[in-house]
Amino acid sequence: MRTEENKLKETIIQKIDDLTDDMKALARAIHEKPETGYQEYEASRLLCGFLEKNGFKIKRNIAGMETAFIASYPERTSGPTIALLAEYDALTGMGHGCGHNLIGTASAGAAVGLSKVLSKLKGRVVVIGCPAEEAGIDNAGGKVRLLEKGYFENVDAAFIFHPFPMTTVGGETSCLIGLEFDFKGKSAHAAGNPWDGINALDGVLQTFNAINAIRQHIREDVRIHGIVTHGGDAPNIVPERAKARFFLRSSSRASLEEIIKKVKACARGASVATGTKLKIKTFCNLYDSMKTNAVLAGILETNLNEAGLHVEGRKKGKGSTDFGNVTRAVPGCELGIRLGKGIVPHSREFLEISNSDEGHRVMMLGARVMAMSAFDLLYCPDLLMRAKREFKAESR
Numbered sequence: 001m002r003t004e005e006n007k008l009k010e011t012i013i014q015k016i017d018d019l020t021d022d023m024k025a026l027a028r029a030i031h032e033k034p035e036t037g038y039q040e041y042e043a044s045r046l047l048c049g050f051l052e053k054n055g056f057k058i059k060r061n062i063a064g065m066e067t068a069f070i071a072s073y074p075e076r077t078s079g080p081t082i083a084l085l086a087e088y089d090a091l092t093g094m095g096h097g098c099g100h101n102l103i104g105t106a107s108a109g110a111a112v113g114l115s116k117v118l119s120k121l122k123g124r125v126v127v128i129g130c131p132a133e134e135a136g137i138d139n140a141g142g143k144v145r146l147l148e149k150g151y152f153e154n155v156d157a158a159f160i161f162h163p164f165p166m167t168t169v170g171g172e173t174s175c176l177i178g179l180e181f182d183f184k185g186k187s188a189h190a191a192g193n194p195w196d197g198i199n200a201l202d203g204v205l206q207t208f209n210a211i212n213a214i215r216q217h218i219r220e221d222v223r224i225h226g227i228v229t230h231g232g233d234a235p236n237i238v239p240e241r242a243k244a245r246f247f248l249r250s251s252s253r254a255s256l257e258e259i260i261k262k263v264k265a266c267a268r269g270a271s272v273a274t275g276t277k278l279k280i281k282t283f284c285n286l287y288d289s290m291k292t293n294a295v296l297a298g299i300l301e302t303n304l305n306e307a308g309l310h311v312e313g314r315k316k317g318k319g320s321t322d323f324g325n326v327t328r329a330v331p332g333c334e335l336g337i338r339l340g341k342g343i344v345p346h347s348r349e350f351l352e353i354s355n356s357d358e359g360h361r362v363m364m365l366g367a368r369v370m371a372m373s374a375f376d377l378l379y380c381p382d383l384l385m386r387a388k389r390e391f392k393a394e395s396r
């Protein structure tokens with residue numbers, strides 16, 4: 001005998017299967033026109049178009065971001081709201097080497113699948129379109145800005161899917177902040193009268209050296225990595241201006257604050273030593289570490305198993321995501337499904353596989369597992385209550 005629950009689940013799976021061609025085309029189109037953070041106009045338009053065609057009500061251009069959106073089905077409810085998060089930004093200079101074309105599409109497909117049974121349940125599903133997850137650009141962290149503007153206030157639980165080197169539910173990520181050091185010196189002929197110049201590039205180089213000197217004395221969970229973003233204009237001019245950008249990461253907010261102080265001191269020291277003027281700015285939002293909701297993780301794992309997959313290990317990455325901030329505001333859990341063998345995001349190999357049959361297969365599995373998990377939360381209000389209770393207890 002098929003129970004009502006089984007029938008509804010079959011309806012969702014069938015609908016997601018029916019969407020396969022549309023979803024593949026969507027993922028391919030986003031991959032083939034990579035757009036970096038806050039420039040994801042085409043990706044956002046395609047995802048909104050897909051959701052709108054399937055009956056979702058869309059609000060575009062939200063929280064001060066033209067490429068952010070929220071798509072709801074139904075528009076209002078007296079029941080709970082489950083959010084599936086979409087990312088669709090590409091890496092600067094590399095295209096979709098992090099597979100965000102698969103992430104945005106999986107959430108949109110899962111939400112449409114789930115929407116087919118929502119007339120039988122109390123509650124709604126929203127897809128929140130989150131720009132600029134990759135931290136390399138100015139003001140990165142679209143989710144941080146959506147949180148600040150209250151777009152998660154009515155959300156009861158949030159899921160996101162990411163293709164990864166192994167299959168995981170939840171896990172750990174680092175806190176992250178981006179600092180820019182802008183040195184100003186004085187130009188002069190580099191051979192004719194160098195004694196009249198003040199070399200801004202030396203400010204940058206001394207900053208790197210000073211940071212390298214503190215590496216022995218920082219904890220293992222800390223990562224400091226930077227690039228020179230401007231190093232002068234020509235070798236025959238003493239560089240008047242030079243800039244560097246660094247990411248600082250650590251497992252906790254408190255230890256990140258300590259590292260920020262130390263690294264800023266390195267740059268200030270370099271400025272004194274070289275006689276340059278220094279301006280320090282924070283160029284991307286603070287990404288918090290991820291907090292995994294165990295109840296939601298359990299639901300994801302059950303549905304992974306039902307889809308014939310199993311958890312392969314616990315994510316202990318030193319990477320960062322602004323989904324971390326979401327998990328500190330509402331109960332949330334990230335689903336990772338292994339894509340390929342031994343390949344890691346932000347590589348050429350990952351870029352290729354994100355636009356392959358295998359990438360699409362993993363995306364469809366991600367959509368299915370998220371849709372089933374969101375369904376479970378709406379079908380069994382007790383599960384959602386347990387997830388919320390856990391969240392409250394841990395936030396105390």
Ligand SMILES: [Zn+2]
Nearest residue numbers: 098100162345
């Ligand atoms: Zn990513």
